[in-house]
Amino acid sequence: MTTTSSGLLGREDEQARLAALVGGARNGRSGTLVILGEPGMGKTSLLGEVATRAEHARVLRIDGYESEATIPYAGLHRLTLSLREFMAELPPHHRDALDVAVGRTAGAPPDRFLVGLGVLELLGAAATDRPTLCVVDDAHLVDAESLDVLAFVARRLMVERLTLLCAGRDEGDLVTRMRGIDLVTLSGLATDSAVNLFTRAARGTIDPVVATQVAHATGGNPLALIELARSLSPAQLTDLGLSATPVPVGQRLERHYIGRVDELDAHARTWLLLAAADSTRKTGLVMAAADTWGLDPGAPDRAEAAGLVEIGDVVRFRHPLIGSAVYGSVDGATRRRAHRSLARAAAALQITELEAWHASRATVGIDDAVAAQLERVADMAARRGGMASRARMLGRAAELTSPGPLRDARQVSAAEAALAVGAGNAAATALDAVDVAEAEPVTQGRVTMARATLAAFTGSGPDYVRASADLVRAADLFHGRDAVLEQRALVSAAELCMNADRLMEGITTTELGHRLHRGTAVADGPAAVVLAGLGALIRLPYAEAVPHARTALDTIRALPDAELMHSGISVAALSTFLWDTSGRELLLRAMRAARDAGALQVVDLLLKVMSLNELSCGTVRLATRYAELLREVRLAMGYGTAPVLNPVVLAWTGSPRGEVLALAAAAQAAGRGGVSALTEAAVAVRDLAGGSYHDAYDRLRFLVTSPFLQVTPTQWADHVEAAARSGHPDEASSYAAALRERAVVNGSPWCRGVADRATGLAASGPEAEKYFRSALDALEPTAVLTDRARTHLVYGEWLRRSRRRADAVVQLREAIRLFEEAGAQIFVPRATAELEAAGSRAETTPASPRQPLTTQELTIAEKAAAGRTNAEIASNMFISANTVDYHLRKVFQKLGISSRRQLADRLGATHS
Numbered sequence: 001m002t003t004t005s006s007g008l009l010g011r012e013d014e015q016a017r018l019a020a021l022v023g024g025a026r027n028g029r030s031g032t033l034v035i036l037g038e039p040g041m042g043k044t045s046l047l048g049e050v051a052t053r054a055e056h057a058r059v060l061r062i063d064g065y066e067s068e069a070t071i072p073y074a075g076l077h078r079l080t081l082s083l084r085e086f087m088a089e090l091p092p093h094h095r096d097a098l099d100v101a102v103g104r105t106a107g108a109p110p111d112r113f114l115v116g117l118g119v120l121e122l123l124g125a126a127a128t129d130r131p132t133l134c135v136v137d138d139a140h141l142v143d144a145e146s147l148d149v150l151a152f153v154a155r156r157l158m159v160e161r162l163t164l165l166c167a168g169r170d171e172g173d174l175v176t177r178m179r180g181i182d183l184v185t186l187s188g189l190a191t192d193s194a195v196n197l198f199t200r201a202a203r204g205t206i207d208p209v210v211a212t213q214v215a216h217a218t219g220g221n222p223l224a225l226i227e228l229a230r231s232l233s234p235a236q237l238t239d240l241g242l243s244a245t246p247v248p249v250g251q252r253l254e255r256h257y258i259g260r261v262d263e264l265d266a267h268a269r270t271w272l273l274l275a276a277a278d279s280t281r282k283t284g285l286v287m288a289a290a291d292t293w294g295l296d297p298g299a300p301d302r303a304e305a306a307g308l309v310e311i312g313d314v315v316r317f318r319h320p321l322i323g324s325a326v327y328g329s330v331d332g333a334t335r336r337r338a339h340r341s342l343a344r345a346a347a348a349l350q351i352t353e354l355e356a357w358h359a360s361r362a363t364v365g366i367d368d369a370v371a372a373q374l375e376r377v378a379d380m381a382a383r384r385g386g387m388a389s390r391a392r393m394l395g396r397a398a399e400l401t402s403p404g405p406l407r408d409a410r411q412v413s414a415a416e417a418a419l420a421v422g423a424g425n426a427a428a429t430a431l432d433a434v435d436v437a438e439a440e441p442v443t444q445g446r447v448t449m450a451r452a453t454l455a456a457f458t459g460s461g462p463d464y465v466r467a468s469a470d471l472v473r474a475a476d477l478f479h480g481r482d483a484v485l486e487q488r489a490l491v492s493a494a495e496l497c498m499n500a501d502r503l504m505e506g507i508t509t510t511e512l513g514h515r516l517h518r519g520t521a522v523a524d525g526p527a528a529v530v531l532a533g534l535g536a537l538i539r540l541p542y543a544e545a546v547p548h549a550r551t552a553l554d555t556i557r558a559l560p561d562a563e564l565m566h567s568g569i570s571v572a573a574l575s576t577f578l579w580d581t582s583g584r585e586l587l588l589r590a591m592r593a594a595r596d597a598g599a600l601q602v603v604d605l606l607l608k609v610m611s612l613n614e615l616s617c618g619t620v621r622l623a624t625r626y627a628e629l630l631r632e633v634r635l636a637m638g639y640g641t642a643p644v645l646n647p648v649v650l651a652w653t654g655s656p657r658g659e660v661l662a663l664a665a666a667a668q669a670a671g672r673g674g675v676s677a678l679t680e681a682a683v684a685v686r687d688l689a690g691g692s693y694h695d696a697y698d699r700l701r702f703l704v705t706s707p708f709l710q711v712t713p714t715q716w717a718d719h720v721e722a723a724a725r726s727g728h729p730d731e732a733s734s735y736a737a738a739l740r741e742r743a744v745v746n747g748s749p750w751c752r753g754v755a756d757r758a759t760g761l762a763a764s765g766p767e768a769e770k771y772f773r774s775a776l777d778a779l780e781p782t783a784v785l786t787d788r789a790r791t792h793l794v795y796g797e798w799l800r801r802s803r804r805r806a807d808a809v810v811q812l813r814e815a816i817r818l819f820e821e822a823g824a825q826i827f828v829p830r831a832t833a834e835l836e837a838a839g840s841r842a843e844t845t846p847a848s849p850r851q852p853l854t855t856q857e858l859t860i861a862e863k864a865a866a867g868r869t870n871a872e873i874a875s876n877m878f879i880s881a882n883t884v885d886y887h888l889r890k891v892f893q894k895l896g897i898s899s900r901r902q903l904a905d906r907l908g909a910t911h912s
Helices: 012-026 046-052 074-081 084-089 092-101 112-129 144-156 191-201 208-217 222-231 234-242 251-262 266-277 283-293 299-305 320-328 332-348 352-361 368-383 387-400 405-420 424-432 441-458 461-465 467-478 483-503 509-519 526-539 542-557 568-578 582-596 600-617 620-636 647-652 657-669 673-689 693-705 712-724 729-746 749-762 767-779 785-801 805-822 825-837 855-865 870-877 881-895 900-907
Strands: 002-005 031-036 058-063 132-137 162-168 183-186 309-311 315-317
Touching: 058 074, 058 112, 074 084, 074 092, 074 112, 074 144, 084 092, 084 112, 092 112, 112 132, 112 144, 112 162, 112 870, 112 881, 144 162, 144 387, 144 620, 191 208, 191 222, 208 222, 251 266, 251 320, 266 283, 266 299, 266 315, 266 320, 266 332, 283 299, 283 332, 299 309, 315 320, 332 352, 352 368, 352 387, 368 387, 368 405, 387 405, 387 424, 405 424, 405 441, 424 441, 441 461, 441 467, 441 483, 461 467, 461 483, 467 483, 467 509, 483 509, 483 526, 483 568, 483 673, 509 526, 526 542, 526 568, 542 568, 542 582, 542 729, 568 582, 568 600, 582 600, 582 870, 600 620, 600 647, 600 673, 620 647, 620 805, 620 855, 647 657, 647 673, 657 673, 673 693, 673 712, 673 825, 693 712, 712 729, 712 749, 729 749, 749 767, 749 785, 767 785, 785 805, 785 825, 805 825, 855 870, 855 881, 855 900, 870 881, 881 900
Parallel strands: 002 183, 031 162, 031 183, 058 132, 132 162
Antiparallel strands: 309 315
């Protein structure tokens, strides 16, 4: 939600509004707010004034500093220091992730969303005993990683007595990083409020006419009003308000401050410059820099006596424009000297990140030594999971690097780091800076690989359909130079091929298959085996390809979880090719691994893959559940409240045909040929469910006569049904035979059951029953409920047409039961009509205990029924334990139960 306010924090109604948010936290509600304004349009320290008015509230505060903006988790470090007493309450892997992120311990770089979950739990623990208000001031200067975490926390606040208020200017990517949070844009004070503020701040009585004129002249800028009221006497203010001289605001106010600074001696002015140049305002650092400059020890006292600063642990300028005025009033050479002094002081104090930052600000043009220093700090950031900071520091390092291979490599590394956190624009900018024609082959390959990844990220249709060809070209550049990158590029090329489907350009599937095969020879290891499997899937006859594909799937299965979770598309492709339903469990394991690592971007991809995979070898119910969970994950990542629409799932769940086909066309335009084709196949299945066999035949015939790799054979059985019932018996028999041949080779019960059902549909006379029964025997032990239900349905239809009505009723009732259990409601009307034609009526199905529960409640309930603790469920779902407890209480109330044991009895065992 975005709102615009005409008032500012100096205005009583704004203060009341913020106080209400604090009260909301105290009363068990949570609220979030991002306040944006121009410089001086509402000093955000007033948030602190509001916060202190909240009785019994715990108030936490962090400020953003420019010189810490590229230090990963710098803001978070200061926040967690104030919450050390609650660290012991965190689950160990959350505590470890936080400790690594803020630099307290060494370890594997944590995903920023895992860090976010740790902070959510930490703040939730703090808010357990009393309401808590967390205020972030100058948020536009907070480092990117801390902003990402704070935004994640704000989006997941549901029932905690916790309020997060972020205040900053609309600069950089603040709004983008804080997406998904309520946004209030602040402008100048309304005239009445401005006059009220001005007259209260003045040192004497001010004429209302003068106050009104000053309020209009300042545009309602509260800081300008307060500063003018405090700096000038009533007589001076009267003259100012009634004269033609412009009221000093903005640049004029800066000049006003410069006049006051110029009254000081040179040493005091230089000391103020050092304080202004270091945005952290750390007094110890400024004092050390003053020593390196050789300033008089009394200089800071004279600056403070002049009323320009207050000196404590940090240096606070009385007005933010004082610092900018001091910094902007000197020439570039003097500013760079100040940064050099601060860099030397930071080095002496062993503040590595600040040393590098100030050294870079002191540099003009090329400086390879400073560039190397920045790269070392970027590597430090990466070890803490700070990929956004790494991208920024490497970008600056590249600017300072002499033209040549090293500069290009740093730009590509910056792009790769930006892509790791989804910063597509930053990645594109870094890639554009590389002179590809002059770059070394490996760097050219990395650029090509990064651009293909960027195309997949941004959804650019033309770039997306060429991505596989581009990745093969990258692999060619890596050949003989970097075997690991070559194989990685080829695996990515194969996976993007699966997504682009028939739309792929620049390379044929056959050419791709042969290139994958050649890639197996450059190095041994799991990647080579997976390439062999994917290459065989594409280029070899089915019987020859199956052993390679099975070995590849087994190799992926043996990978550690940290690697497995990145193999979702390969798992889906290989298991579909083999008709191996164990791929479902392998994908579930990958998703759990990604979830436990806090890798929400990976979870996002896996849920898409799992949803589509369930439609072919599982249940519509789980496919729908994964699609709904995907929406929750996207909300957690800040992608807004718009639903994530999977047209394939929508086709299976009865959405309007026009809407489904429009989404398929949009997928086609974006280069997602796989989604488009699967949607067409799903619409054909819906035609089958409705008895529109001719329509289904027309739609499926195009798909099966222009086949695509492992996907099309899974559509053969649907085509057999459509062909057999629309007057194309020879075609039905041909595809049924092809399915039987596959079943013999792969040994899959699922494939055999579907092949036998298809053969029964294509057969005539009593022979059909043998195949229907064989199909049911094969499918019975599998979890492919929809295919089992469809087999009972067509067998029941055959029995009714054979005048065996009693037998037909048994099959049709079982079909209806399984369709409802699987969530394949689109087939229920057809089965019910057949049942009535057989002389029976459908039995009333008891209401499912899941029916009154929302998706989130059901997910939590199922995990609780499976024995998961609240903390484990919270970790799995990226919410807090308090939120889990809140939803469980609602579940118990809706189901009329009071214990987890009763819950388990009601819901039974499920995936957790």
